[in-house]
Amino acid sequence: MATLRELELRLKSVKNIEKITKSMKMIASTKLAKAQRAMQSGKEYGLANSEIFQHTIAEEKDASKKKLVIVVSSDKGLCGGIHSSVSKFTRRALGQTGGEEPTIDPESPIAVIGDKSKAQIQRVLSKNLTLTFNQIGRDVPTFADAASVADLIQKSDVKYDSIVLVHNKFVSAISYEPTSVEVPNEAQLKESAGFRSYEMEDDVTKDLAEFVLANAIYSALAEAHACEISARRNAMDNASKNAGDMIGALTMQYNRGRQAAITNELVDIITGASAL
Amino acid sequence: MSATWRSVFTYNKYAQITARAVRNSLKETERVAAEKRGLTTVRYQHWENGVGGQQTVLNPELEKAPGKPAV
Numbered sequence: 001m002a003t004l005r006e007l008e009l010r011l012k013s014v015k016n017i018e019k020i021t022k023s024m025k026m027i028a029s030t031k032l033a034k035a036q037r038a039m040q041s042g043k044e045y046g047l048a049n050s051e052i053f054q055h056t057i058a059e060e061k062d063a064s065k066k067k068l069v070i071v072v073s074s075d076k077g078l079c080g081g082i083h084s085s086v087s088k089f090t091r092r093a094l095g096q097t098g099g100e101e102p103t104i105d106p107e108s109p110i111a112v113i114g115d116k117s118k119a120q121i122q123r124v125l126s127k128n129l130t131l132t133f134n135q136i137g138r139d140v141p142t143f144a145d146a147a148s149v150a151d152l153i154q155k156s157d158v159k160y161d162s163i164v165l166v167h168n169k170f171v172s173a174i175s176y177e178p179t180s181v182e183v184p185n186e187a188q189l190k191e192s193a194g195f196r197s198y199e200m201e202d203d204v205t206k207d208l209a210e211f212v213l214a215n216a217i218y219s220a221l222a223e224a225h226a227c228e229i230s231a232r233r234n235a236m237d238n239a240s241k242n243a244g245d246m247i248g249a250l251t252m253q254y255n256r257g258r259q260a261a262i263t264n265e266l267v268d269i270i271t272g273a274s275a276l
Numbered sequence: 277m278s279a280t281w282r283s284v285f286t287y288n289k290y291a292q293i294t295a296r297a298v299r300n301s302l303k304e305t306e307r308v309a310a311e312k313r314g315l316t317t318v319r320y321q322h323w324e325n326g327v328g329g330q331q332t333v334l335n336p337e338l339e340k341a342p343g344k345p346a347v
Binding site: 127131144149152154203206208 | 279282285286287288289291292295312313314315316317318319320321322323325
């Protein structure tokens with residue numbers, strides 16, 4: 001049973017925490033509307049991509065193809081399980097969580113967008129890391145961000161046959177789940193049946209491969225941003241509720257303690273008075 | 277005759293340059309709104325064998341050290 005002084009201090013600090021989490025929840029709620037609108041328009045880019053792939057890429061599940069994994073998350077925390085969900089998905093795909101067959105070659109290079117996931121992946125798969133990016137996700141991601149990321153990946157000498165984009169899918173305002181999207185590279189596009197039958201020029205195919213990558217990254221970034229904000233809103237909502245419960249319990253304890261102290265003093269006074 | 281820019285930079289960089297030209301040619305009010313869509317403050321880092329390299333900024337002229345907002 002802590003002293004009254006300690007209880008008072010604890011009560012004050014929990015009240016402050018509740019104020020902070022409440023304001024963070026408000027901020028996240030206001031940001032969510034904008035992020036969701038950006039996600040809707042950003043998804044169109046991803047849909048354009050899948051249209052192209054539907055008509056060109058044949059279904060070849062070849063596990064020996066060299067794949068580059070891009071993990072999309074962000075730099076800020078306090079958003080629930082966003083970063084660990086994509087990191088876990090990646091680790092599971094590469095066979096790092098014991099007991100499951102890897103769906104991707106465990107030696108695949110990994111590029112990470114976002115500091116939080118970078119730290120998590122670095123702990124387990126640091127040999128696979130090739131490129132990391134940060135300072136994305138503070139505000140709604142722009143196509144310029146996605147184009148810069150795609151540019152840097154192409155300029156670096158990472159060899160890959162296709163790219164796997166791991167990000168969080170926005171299922172609803174209270175739930176999300178990690179998914180992956182596959183993006184072929186220039187050579188794969190060239191060899192696909194659709195492209196060959198149209199005699200596409202090499203220059204145009206190269207441009208398309210680069211643009212398709214930027215598209216996919218942009219769509220993933222927009223969706224991940226919306227997921228993160230909604231997760232932060234939910235996390236701060238839960239935190240505020242928990243803080244409110246704690247404040248109730250602590251206030252009860254404090255009042256009981258206070259009344260016990262008063263009762264003791266009264267008893268002392270009365271026994272002292274009766275002794276006279 | 278294929279364009280000569282392909283040997284210098286990627287299509288994405290080409291698109292960003294043309295987009296910047298279009299944005300700069302807009303009317304003042306629209307231009308201010310469009311400028312935000314062209315902003316990127318990405319930093320990157322190459323990794324070798326589990327060791328990170330230098331953190332480099334892509335657009336150093338945009339680093340004006342603004343205050344960090346709360347989440």
